[in-house]
Amino acid sequence: MRAVFYIASNTISGNRVGIKEIASKIDSPEYFLAKILQDLSRKGLISSIKGPNGGFYMESEALNRPLADIVMAVDGDEIFNGCGMGLAHCSETNPCPLHHEFKKVRNQITHMLNTTTIGQFNRELGSGLISLKKV
Amino acid sequence: MRAVFYIASNTISGNRVGIKEIASKIDSPEYFLAKILQDLSRKGLISSIKGPNGGFYMESEALNRPLADIVMAVDGDEIFNGCGMGLAHCSETNPCPLHHEFKKVRNQITHMLNTTTIGQFNRELGSGLISLKKV
């Protein structure tokens, strides 16, 4: 996610960025991150070109995709489904005691991830002053 | 969590339950579950006695503890902290674009886990008709 933000913010300012730069800026192991970006690239969320002056960037359509797409691409849709307590029987018609509250929470998260685009998040994040590191 | 619910519901009806029974009822590998229960037992959330007619049960105080205590015991307090986006810079004074919404969500979850006790959840779950299986 942080890597995508970094790529997005560079795309917005017209640059492509190499894996080494991304890795160092978000403080993530280079080769490991490479795997993830390759995957996101295969899934079309980010783009890349090889060779000198190559690197990662995003298509403008991709910038308009919601944050949920990153989550889906990396982790799948698991977090969006199922009973919060992990109970099989729990459903709308046979809810566990926290079903409705959990549902509310999950809908909120889903809504927020679906209505915030990558580009929008980045613009609101502000200029390049902000660290995308985790620690 | 499901194991604790099973123990709680049996405690409420005055029984102790053995690891094999729990494992089969919640559909979890016996030895693995044993490790987790040993841990919860060391932490005082559940109790056990050995020997014939032994098994796991809960003290009545434990039944009054909030669900959050189970989460804490098993997973620690990580889920209760930090920026939802994993950004280091994000804080109350320098919030990321989703900070406030995330905070709302997290507070909701925390509140719901803190104000629902194990015993209460179980009583609301209803009688023994309900499967605690995951699938």
Next chain:
DNA sequence: ATAAATTAAGATAAAAAAGTCTTTTATTAG
């Protein structure tokens, strides 16, 4: 006391996730 039942603890193993390295492929600049 002894045998049986039952959890506790420790060692080990298997599986999954995270991380690293090496080789290949594509692109560009000269």
Next chain:
DNA sequence: CTAATAAAAGACTTTTTTATCTTAATTTAT
């Protein structure tokens, strides 16, 4: 065309999590 640069792909290693097995300790019933 060639050399250099950069991502892609695949093999491999390490670490963490999940799961299993074995032995020990405790309790109860006889």
